[in-house]
Amino acid sequence: MIIVIGGGPAGRMAAVRLASAGREVTLLEQRALGGQCVHDGCMLVCGLNDVARAIRNTEFLCGCGVAAGSVSVRYPEVMRSLEKVQARLSEILERETLEAGVKVEYGVTAEVRDGRVVVDGVVREAEAVVVACGAEMYVPDVPGADLPGTYTARTIRSMPALPKRMAIIGGGISAAEFAYIFSAFGVEVMLFARHELLSILPERMHKAVRRDLSSVKIYEHHALERVLGSDAVSGVVAGGETFACDAVLFATGMRPSSPHVSGVQKGKDGSIIVNERMETSVPGVYACGDVTGAPYFTPVSRLQGFAAADAILGNPRTVDLSRVPFTVVLGLDYTVCPTAGETGMTFSSPNIAGPGSMWHVSDGSVGTMELTVAPESGKIVGFASSGPGTGVVGTYLGYLVRKGVTVHEFSPMLEVHPIPDGLYSMIRFAEGHLEKK
Incomplete structure (x- = not known):
């Protein structure tokens, strides 16, 4: 057994x-x-x-x-x-x-x-x-963290109704995703991050993230000090300042x-x-x-x-965690396959239009993409793409990156059209650039 x-x-x-x-x-x-x-x-x-x-x-x-x-x-x-x-x-x-x-x-x-x-x-x-x-x-050990009106992802279903003003504590993926969700639901959302928000994303993506979270008041370098209230949440103290709210959502990790x-x-x-x-x-x-x-x-x-x-069963295998692709789901999907410390030549540009992003051409909010390539071998060492559904593309391309695929091997691929992710075209562009060099 x-x-x-x-x-x-x-x-x-x-x-x-x-x-x-x-x-x-x-x-x-x-x-x-x-x-x-x-x-x-x-x-x-x-x-x-x-x-x-x-x-x-x-x-x-x-x-x-x-x-x-x-x-x-x-x-x-x-x-x-x-x-x-x-x-x-x-x-x-x-x-x-x-x-x-x-x-x-x-x-x-x-x-x-x-x-x-x-x-x-x-x-x-x-x-x-x-x-x-x-x-x-994980809930930080601060005064008032257990007051009625404080929640985590596990207990948020017990919130009886949408609050007027919510404080979300955290600077990672979950905090950003919940901030997008509840602000879209009409809640006045304040997000308090101990350091920078979504520092795991490439700098080029941050502008789009801020656009997705434009209705959220973001306070970086504001560590939570206490939750205020007696019988229920009435506010928080973060970064030495006091903010009124009637609900607190902890998205502070696990x-x-x-x-x-x-x-x-x-x-x-x-x-x-x-x-x-x-x-x-x-x-x-x-x-x-x-x-x-x-x-x-x-x-x-x-x-x-x-x-x-x-x-x-007697057939051991090693789980390679050197490059773990991940996606942050906001208005766009923000998908990243880290370079795992490898350096290379980085190509970047706005993403392309397709299902889910066609109408956003008008304001330029179709997303961005980056591709990092080893200049000598052409090996793809990492990528990042934001747009609708980029997590699907990232799943398969991430696997090929882990297998050491090069832009030369990848460029003959035939993409499904239309899709709102242009990494395939960037890979071809990178191959052409390396061949000219």
């Missing part, structure tokens, strides 16, 4: 892989399959952002004079309907998991003590254990959730340390996904889940 703890992307992938190989697998999950991605992260943001974009797109087309009318959000109905969609997604994942041969147990409390699994106080025998218990929302795992080596943040085989310091105990620490990206968790399973 192999026991998997946690039914998010990492644990579920590990369990399905093992069961598909003929192993007996039991997956332990406290609430529902899908993990943070389905319930408190990616799918939550996708659902809310679809509504926010519909509002902003309608406003833009009305401003162009090609549409008339107005649209507003029905927030309680949005959250109720979104929960139904999330439940449906969880049901689909459950069916896939069961059909693969995995036994699923819900609502149990599982611990790992020095390599032994304890479920609801009873020790269970297991030939191997996969710990995939994810991460929890911390690995590992207090119920003992006897294994951990980092200072509680992350479980693993080797290339995803095995912990205790033989036979593996860990994967967010519980092993940053980067907290669903695709990474999935790959690590597969890797843990393959190691148990």
Whole structure:
């Protein structure tokens, strides 16, 4: 018997892989399959952002004079309907998991003590254990952080109605995405970042980000000091200044959730340390996904889940995290594949027009793109693109970058037309430039 703890992307992938190989697998999950991605992260943001974009797109087309009318959000109905969609997604994942041969147990409390699994106080025998218990929302330890009216992505569904004025705390992806969403919903949003907002994005993209967040009051270098109020939130103190608000949303990152795992080596943040085989310091105990620490990206968790399973099956693989593409979802998608420290020649230009961006040619808000190429070999070492749907392009191009593809190999490709992403044309331009040199 192999026991998997946690039914998010990492644990579920590990369990399905093992069961598909003929192993007996039991997956332990406290609430529902899908993990943070389905319930408190990616799918939550996708659902809310679809509504926010519909509002902003309608406003833009009305401003162009090609549409008339107005649209507003029905927030309680949005959250109720979104929960139904999330439940449906969880049901689909459950069916896939069961059909693969995995036994699923819900609502149990599982611990790992020095390599032994304890479920609801009873020790269970297991030939191997996969710990995939994810991460929890991090809330800074400041006075008033637990007042009524303070939320995280996990608790935002309990907000009964849209507040008039919301303070969003954080400077990363989640903070920016929630700021875009709630400002589109008609909330007066203030965003407080300890440092710069979205410093992970190339400088060229920041202008477009600010345009997407033009209705958000952004305060950089404003660390949160306290949340004000007695029975409910009335304001915040950040950067030495006081700001009135009636709701606070913490988007301040995550911390690995590992207090119920003992006897294994951990980092200072509680992350479980693993080797290339995803095995912990205790033989036979593996860990994967967010519980092993940053980067907290669903695709990474999935790959690590597969890797843990393959190691148990005797076919170990290494998960390469040197270049992890990611997308920030605002009015545009901002997709980046980091250069991983490699240098090269960078080409940049505005993006092209296509579905979702055609009308934005009028104001130049079609997005931008960058491509970094090693001048001698022509190898693509990184890219960044903003526009509608750039995450799809980034998925496949990111894989080719990780494989070491060159602009010379890529340039004969035949693109699907029309698409609102011009990296294919930039790759051809880069090849021509290198050939002239």
